[in-house]
Amino acid sequence: MGFPTRFSAHLCLYTSEVNIMTAISFAGVYQKYITKSGETTALQEITLDIQAGEMIGLVGPSGCGKSTLLSLIAGLLVPTSGSVRVFGEKVAGPSPDRGYMFQQDYLLPWRTILDNILIGAEIAGRVTPQIRERALHLLEEMGLDGSAAKHPHQLSGGMRQRVALVRTLLTEPQIVLLDEPFSALDYQIKLQLEELVTTTLKARGITGVLVTHDLGEAVAMCDRIVVLSNHPGRIKRILDVPHNVRQRSPLAARETAEYHSLFRTIWGDLQDEY
């Protein structure tokens, strides 16, 4: 299906010497949710530095606050206490320099693919011929040429999620937040998209934060994995993914011995949580 599979060039770039800057920094973050029935602590004492260009995985049982962490980075939530900084600046609200990929594509069915991609630029009031040009170019790069004038329902699930990736990339974010973006896809499509997202983010030096329930996906795609425990959400452990796994594509990474041993380690960690 004309799928880009270009790994060799960029994959060696992401070892630590390229980027030493801190992209995202959590310092003593607490997050409380207050509702009619009382209050719950979603996050407790979160301190974490994420390096620029790094792909970091957040895994943990449901209710551990993974999505809350993403919302804090996105600026959709304000921490109850502590601070969240992005490239040294305190997060003040949402901004197009932090892209967000959802569990589903959430393409607007009444818009064409091109108009869907342009929504970010539209909200920022910056739809220029150059942006359109770049949107078409990105579509082509993702193997979606010829679909610009179509409507979402004419595309398959995998294609739609690639459109969502283009939509996220078009505003040139420095950080991309991935909220289980492959969970609604067939396994085969999911593997293809894992590869596409990994190469694309690495090639552009974009920092990625991946929330997932799929431990294998986390190990195969990420440089470091943060294991969270629940009630309240705390950082239980941070694991480095071995070099041998990181330098491979997500698909090839699954065949290494280190992949399996790391998978078992995280599995063991999470067993205590349920």
Next chain:
Amino acid sequence: MNTKTSLWSRFWSRGAKTPDHARYLRHQRTQTFWVFATQLLILIACLAFWEVGARLNWINPFIFSYPSKIWLQFLAMLGDGSLLHHTWITVYETLVGFLLGTFAGTVLAIVIWASPFLARVLDPYIVIFNSMPKVALGPIFIVAFGQGFLSILMMALAISVVITTIVVYTAFRDVDPNLLKLVRTYGGSRRHVFQKVVFPASLPAILSTLKVNVGLSWIGVIVGEFLVAQAGLGYLIIYGFQVFNFTLVMLALFVILIVSTVMYHAVAFFEKRTLKWKD
């Protein structure tokens, strides 16, 4: 005979790709044909029974009139232009009532969507007004807005506005919250959320209230005309009733039947064209 049969069956299976496909098409199309034929038969049977029954005095021709007499009345009133005059007045009132009702209802829905505080404040008033039979307000409208167009219009509005507000506001609220989040992650304001997502996502609901509102506006206008009018199809019904000309009453009913059906289909066609992206 043989060639004739095959010509006949070829007509029913035209465009077929395979013999099985031909059998399928033939079945589907003959089925459709018989549905239509039966519908037509029922109509003709009813009209025939009515005509014959009235002429033979099985049913009272004075009260129920009969088709040929209604047809003659139709031709007479078409000839002197009075029928078109009355029809146009009612259609005009209905169109104004229906467009204004949908517009006002949608605007009100937007206002309460924009202000959750106002939504909570207005909630009991909306519920009470919605459950009230609006026709009961007729006398008050006559006193307040006079014996004429304005009262009829207010009746049409009273019937359609609140239900439009409720349906459209519910549609606004039921938009997938993830779509709102999508706009917010790009730094979009509440206004952006409304323009880019909430309104277009609710357009199908708004357009389908248009269809409902056509019917509601007809009710409002006819009731309004019963009460105050000096012209229009509702007036013809009341007038016919008062002078015991039931042929006129029946004729007015038929015209309402036809014009309201045409209007409904016009709106349905408009809805389909606007929502092209759905298929």
